[in-house]
Amino acid sequence: MRKAVIPFFLMCISLNAQNPSAKEIIEKVDRNMSADSRVFTSRMVIHNPRNTRTVESKSWSLGEKKSYTEYLSPPREQGTKMLKLEDQLWIFSPSTDRIIQISGHMLRQSVMGSDLSYEDMMEDPHLLNHYTGKVDGEEKLNDRNCWVITLSANTSDVAYQKQKVWVDKDRFIPLKKELYAKSGVLLKRMDLSDVNQIQGRWFPKKILFKDVLKEGEGTEFQIEEINFNTPIPEYIFSKASLKK
Amino acid sequence: MIMFLLKGILRDKQRSLLPVIIVIIGVFLTVALFCWLNGVLNDSIELNARFNAGHVKIMTAAYAKNVDQLPNDLAFTGVDTLLIKLKKEFPKMVWGERIHFGGLIDAPDHRGETRTQGPAMGFGIDLLSGDRSEIERFNLEKSLRRGRLPLHHGEILMSDEFSRKLKVNPGDTVTLIGSTMNGSMAMYNYIVSGTIVFGTGPMDHGSVIADLEDVRNALDMNNAAGEIVGYLADNYYDEKKIGQVVTRFNSLFPASKNEYAPVLVTLRQQNSLGQMIDQIKGIGAFAVFIFVLSMSLVLWNAGLLGGLRRYPEFGLRLAIGEDYSHIYFSMIYESVLIGIIGSVIGTSIGLLGSLYMQHHGLDLSSMMKNATIIMPAVFHTRITPTAFFIGFIPGLVSTVIGTMLSGIGIYKRKTAQLFKELEA
Numbered sequence: 001m002r003k004a005v006i007p008f009f010l011m012c013i014s015l016n017a018q019n020p021s022a023k024e025i026i027e028k029v030d031r032n033m034s035a036d037s038r039v040f041t042s043r044m045v046i047h048n049p050r051n052t053r054t055v056e057s058k059s060w061s062l063g064e065k066k067s068y069t070e071y072l073s074p075p076r077e078q079g080t081k082m083l084k085l086e087d088q089l090w091i092f093s094p095s096t097d098r099i100i101q102i103s104g105h106m107l108r109q110s111v112m113g114s115d116l117s118y119e120d121m122m123e124d125p126h127l128l129n130h131y132t133g134k135v136d137g138e139e140k141l142n143d144r145n146c147w148v149i150t151l152s153a154n155t156s157d158v159a160y161q162k163q164k165v166w167v168d169k170d171r172f173i174p175l176k177k178e179l180y181a182k183s184g185v186l187l188k189r190m191d192l193s194d195v196n197q198i199q200g201r202w203f204p205k206k207i208l209f210k211d212v213l214k215e216g217e218g219t220e221f222q223i224e225e226i227n228f229n230t231p232i233p234e235y236i237f238s239k240a241s242l243k244k
Numbered sequence: 245m246i247m248f249l250l251k252g253i254l255r256d257k258q259r260s261l262l263p264v265i266i267v268i269i270g271v272f273l274t275v276a277l278f279c280w281l282n283g284v285l286n287d288s289i290e291l292n293a294r295f296n297a298g299h300v301k302i303m304t305a306a307y308a309k310n311v312d313q314l315p316n317d318l319a320f321t322g323v324d325t326l327l328i329k330l331k332k333e334f335p336k337m338v339w340g341e342r343i344h345f346g347g348l349i350d351a352p353d354h355r356g357e358t359r360t361q362g363p364a365m366g367f368g369i370d371l372l373s374g375d376r377s378e379i380e381r382f383n384l385e386k387s388l389r390r391g392r393l394p395l396h397h398g399e400i401l402m403s404d405e406f407s408r409k410l411k412v413n414p415g416d417t418v419t420l421i422g423s424t425m426n427g428s429m430a431m432y433n434y435i436v437s438g439t440i441v442f443g444t445g446p447m448d449h450g451s452v453i454a455d456l457e458d459v460r461n462a463l464d465m466n467n468a469a470g471e472i473v474g475y476l477a478d479n480y481y482d483e484k485k486i487g488q489v490v491t492r493f494n495s496l497f498p499a500s501k502n503e504y505a506p507v508l509v510t511l512r513q514q515n516s517l518g519q520m521i522d523q524i525k526g527i528g529a530f531a532v533f534i535f536v537l538s539m540s541l542v543l544w545n546a547g548l549l550g551g552l553r554r555y556p557e558f559g560l561r562l563a564i565g566e567d568y569s570h571i572y573f574s575m576i577y578e579s580v581l582i583g584i585i586g587s588v589i590g591t592s593i594g595l596l597g598s599l600y601m602q603h604h605g606l607d608l609s610s611m612m613k614n615a616t617i618i619m620p621a622v623f624h625t626r627i628t629p630t631a632f633f634i635g636f637i638p639g640l641v642s643t644v645i646g647t648m649l650s651g652i653g654i655y656k657r658k659t660a661q662l663f664k665e666l667e668a
Binding site: 046048050051053076077091093095096097098099100101109110112113114 | 317321350352356357358419421423424426427428429431432433464504
C-alpha cells in the first residue's frame, strides 16, 4: 500500500509543478507586460475599409493611473497630445490651441479611427489587480504551447468584463486575447507577435487589434522602441505639459 | 332670356341677394380650406426638402443604409467628378453637395478651457462660393436673428436658441468637436458670425451651419461629401418629373455590389415622408370632400328654400298662362346665374385671401415649441389650378341641383286651384 501511495503523491506534486495555477500564470504575465513606468514610441497602422493610415506617437505611462501621449505624425495629427489621469482624459489640439476634457464612456471610443480605444491605448493595467483567472486548458498556437485562461473581472470599472487569453507556456506572454463585454458579446480580438526580450523580459512588439463590431481589417500596433521602469518627470503628467 | 334673368337678379335684390351671399360664403370657405390644406402639405414637404431630403438625394449605398447615423466615413470621395456628371446628365436639376454631421460645440472661458458644451447637428453647405442657391434654400438671410451671414472661412451660424443656451454671441469663438471621415477626433475653431431662427423645433434646439469647405477641413473630408441633394429647377416637388430623374439615374448608375456606388433616393423614400405625404393628402382630400359635401347640402338647401319661397310667384305665372317647363327652366337658368355669380365672387375672395396667406403665412411657432419632427412653424396657403374651380362644385352644381329638386313642385300645381290660392 505504502509503495503505491508514494508514487501517486510524487506524481501529484509533479503534475502540480507542471500546471501552475491561473494566478501564477497571470502574475508572470504581469511581470512581463506591465511596469512601474513605460516610455515607448509606436506606429499604428489603421486598416479602414477605404484606406490605410499610419499614426506615430510617443507615450509615457506611470503605473495604472497616469499616461501621456504625443502624436508625431501624420501632419494633421502632429502635436496632438493626450493626458489621462485616472478616468479623465484631456486632449490638446494644436490647430485650435484648445484643451478638451473627455471622460466616462467617451474613453471607450476609438482613437484616431483605429480599433483601439483610449483605454486600450493609454492604460497598462496589472491583470491580477482587476481579474481572477481560471485555466481552461492547453492549446497550440503558432507552434507555441499555450495555456488558455479565462479572466473574469472582479471590479466593474474595467473595459472588458471577461477575457480569454492564450499565454505562451515558456515565455509567459499572451499571444492571443479575446475581449468580451459583460453581456458576453465578443468586442475585440488581439493577436500579439514579434516577441522580443527587452530589459530582461519577454515582450510582444506587435499587436493586431480587431474591433469585431467595426468594419476593416484591424489596426496593427507596432512598438518601435520601449523602455521600462525609467524615471519620468512628474510635470509630464500635468495639463500644463499639453500646451508645451 | 339670359339677359332678362340677369337683369331680374341684379334689380330684384330681395330675390337674389341672400342666395348669392350664401353661395359666396360657401365657396369662399371651400376655396380657403382647400388652399390651406394644400399649403400645409406643401410647406411640410418643402421644409424637409430644403433642409434635409432634397427632391432627390444621392449617397453611397453604404451611407444610405445608415443615413440616420450620419456616417461620414462612408461619404463620397472625389465628389467633383460625380457632380460634373450629374450636372451634365440632368441639366434641369439643381445640385448641391452637403455634409451633415453631428458633434459637440464647446464654448471656452477666458483661459481657453471648456465653459460649456452642447450637442449639435451641423450642416456643411456652400455659403462662400458666390452661388446663393443654398443660402436661399435655407432661407438664411430672413432667418438671421443676430449678427450676419458668414463672409469668411472659419465662420459659423448657430441657431439662436442654441447660442443663448451656450451663452455665445456673434464674434465669440467656439470649437467643434466631432469625428473626421477616418474616425479621428476632430477639433476645429469657428467664429460665430450670426444666429438664426430656423422656425422648426428640432433645428432650433441645436443646429450649426458652416461653409462646406470649412467643414471639409474640420472633418478631413477633402473633396468628399456625405450627400448630394438635387432640386427641380422650379423648386416644386413634382412626382412625375422626379420619376423621370430616377429612371435616367438608374440607367446611368445601374445597381452594383460596390457599397460606395451612388444610389438615389427620392423625397418620398426618406424619413417616411412618402407615408406622411400620402396620409396628409388622404386626410386633406377627405376633409375637403366632407366640407364640399356639407357646403353642397347647405347650398342645395338654399336653392330649395329659394324655390319654395317663390311658390306664390310661380302660381301667379302659371295662372297668367306661362308654361310649366318655361317656369322650371327659367328657375334653373336663374340658379345657374346665381351659382356662377356667387362662385366667381366667392372663389375670387378665397383666392385673394389665400394669396395673402401664401406670401405672409400664419405663425404658429408658439404651438410648435416642443415639436420633435421637422415641421414648419409658419404655415402658408398654396394656390393650385384646382383652387380655381373647386368652389364651383358646391357653389354652382349644388345650388342648381337644389333648385331642380324644388322646382319639380311646379308641375304638381293645378291651374284650377291657382286663383283660389291667390284669393287666399
